[in-house]
Amino acid sequence: MSQKIQSIRGMNDLLPADAGVWQHLQSVAAEVFGGYGYRELRVPVVERTELFRRAVGEVTDVVEKEMYTFDDRGGENLSLRPELTAGIVRAGIEHGLLYNQQQRVWSCGPVFRYERPQAGRYRQFHQLDVEAFGLAGPDVDIEMIAIAARLWQRLGVSGFVLQINSLGTPESRTQYRAALTDYLRSHEHALDEDSKRRLGSNPLRVLDSKVPATRAIVAAAPNILDHLDAESALHFAALKRGLDALGIAFEVNPRLVRGLDYYTRTVFEWTTDQLGAQDAVCAGGRYDGLVAHLGGAPTPGIGFAIGMERLIALIGLQQAVVPEHGPQVYFCRFGAQAEAAAAALAEQLRDQLPSLRLLLNAGGGKLGAQLKRADACGARYALILGDDEAATQTVQVKSLRGEGEPVSIGWPELSQHLAQRVGMSA
RNA sequence: GUGGGCGUAGCUCAGUUGGUUAGAGCUCCGGAUUGUGAUUCCGGAGGUCGUGGGUUCGAGUCCCAUCGUCCACCCCA
CATH class of the missing domain: 3.30.930.10 (Bira Bifunctional Protein; Domain 2)
Structure with missing residues (x-):
């Protein structure tokens, strides 16, 4: 391996x-x-x-x-x-x-x-x-x-x-830096190692040290706002x-x-x-x-x-609200004729509802398995298109989140129906 | 760069003083229900125990190294 x-x-x-x-x-x-x-x-x-x-x-x-x-x-x-x-x-x-x-x-x-x-x-x-x-x-x-x-x-x-x-300004900071360095030098023995090193290179950085002993000294240091x-x-x-x-x-x-x-x-x-x-x-x-x-x-x-x-x-x-971004609708399809019809219908829905997040089942599987996937992906609705629906040019729209019984919708009305359900303008 | 905790299945974790074929829950797949999910039941898949050495008759378990990860120092967003 x-x-x-x-x-x-x-x-x-x-x-x-x-x-x-x-x-x-x-x-x-x-x-x-x-x-x-x-x-x-x-x-x-x-x-x-x-x-x-x-x-x-x-x-x-x-x-x-x-x-x-x-x-x-x-x-x-x-x-x-x-x-x-x-x-x-x-x-x-x-x-x-x-x-x-x-x-x-x-x-x-x-x-x-x-x-x-x-x-x-x-x-x-x-x-x-x-x-x-x-x-x-x-x-x-x-x-x-x-x-x-x-x-x-x-x-x-x-x-x-x-x-x-x-x-x-750079000028006022130079003056302050000198005053601060003088002060810190007079307490150098009590500073931690890092702060001693910074005294020469970047004394302002000593100000935000977290070492307690250094903090005590810094507390009485000259204040930059006074300079x-x-x-x-x-x-x-x-x-x-x-x-x-x-x-x-x-x-x-x-x-x-x-x-x-x-x-x-x-x-x-x-x-x-x-x-x-x-x-x-x-x-x-x-x-x-x-x-x-x-x-x-x-x-x-x-x-x-x-x-x-x-x-x-x-x-x-803080559990701030983040909008959903997963699929809203899962399209179940089975039977050779129905699968082709569903693919075409899905594309048509995407034409009509560009912001709809529609996941079309792929890889076959029984209806039960497809609905399981639909549920697992977090979709609110499942569309079901088998050979029965294909014959009548309808689709079953089923709520997965307890919003009433499944309804049968004709293909031409589907996009409008979904737009209403999902809450978007067609 | 310094110090400490932890690495076992896709995920969360068990695994007794070292002792045969390494376990559970969740997830996934299939079935019970030949066209209805989320509950239930049954079955299945999935692991060179991070990696490499060593000790031992025997190592997930002990030792060393290494990598990763987490926390703190430090630093900063």
Whole structure:
């Protein structure tokens, strides 16, 4: 027997039983984003490694140890995308979408990070991503957060905490970073090893350490919000007012920093206490310097990403309503003449009711066995066409869910009858 | 990258201190009912016990390695 080939660790198949939630999430998301005037933009899964190094940041964990990087046959150094923003910005610059104009776009697809898998964390996972360019004011920041809030509401999920913070401008952050480093150095002996290492490379990251001893020190550390430049402070105040005005609850968390280097001013994160350790479902922020950093004209930008696997886990946990997507009607057929007639009739029904989900029995079998399949696939109705029905040009319509006795319907009336039963317009 | 739990049928799991042909429920297929499912009854199919070594007269059971999976650290969506 040959060796069984398994899927790559941390990369999952999406099986038919779970496909319904994904389709639902994608269609609701497209509708919500479209409702704010955002249009879809798709970018390749593979880009030059250099793009991610520059966009995400050299010293971030994502770039340092989590990227799938390889040389292609032409010697080009490429990487599977670890996030969507970098590619979107690259595409925007390349096609002139960001030159002196406003753009609102969304994207969706797989991203890759080489991490140890666990609940809510996979090596191939999927993000929904929303980005706006050319808009510097806090009004778009508010819009971003409102979009996410509306998506939660439309999906019927709740229990999130929204945390917001401001990282200021690169200049104000440099000042704050110096003040923070001074403070942490004076307590260096009590910090954990990871934090000591970060002191030199990325001291802001010490702020969200989970080590209790470090947390105690961080609690008394200088507050980034006290070190904002005047304009960033006004921006942040306007954001808070705007969220209040929309009735969106939030918490200010001055220790909220992001793992990617490109953020400026507003950062935010929606978390939940229902998913274990991987509790961030949606995170994002403003990145006013990124477009210029990647070679475009200076253009402000802001965006967020949603972890689809995590959001879908929440939909499952909270038993949010997901529309049925399996067959509604199962067509039973037997006898040579009847089988051919049923095939033609099924095609005709699909002409007349394009949204009807009709499964035509194949592979023969006795009527009893066919009805068993009909029941098992979750269909609401069975159509029965044997030689008796073929002779009279009728079909028996039988409810499988206790909605009355079977009725006999003539072929010409069938589509209208079904449309009524299933609740769709003919 | 670090630490711990777990790998027996398609699924969920039993399997006594190592001892003949490895079990159950669900699912699937067939029959009881030669044209009526979801209930019941009967029958059948389905497993190199994750993989590779080792100990032993004998390994699903013990040892080692390896892969996978789950949870946490870490990281982040």
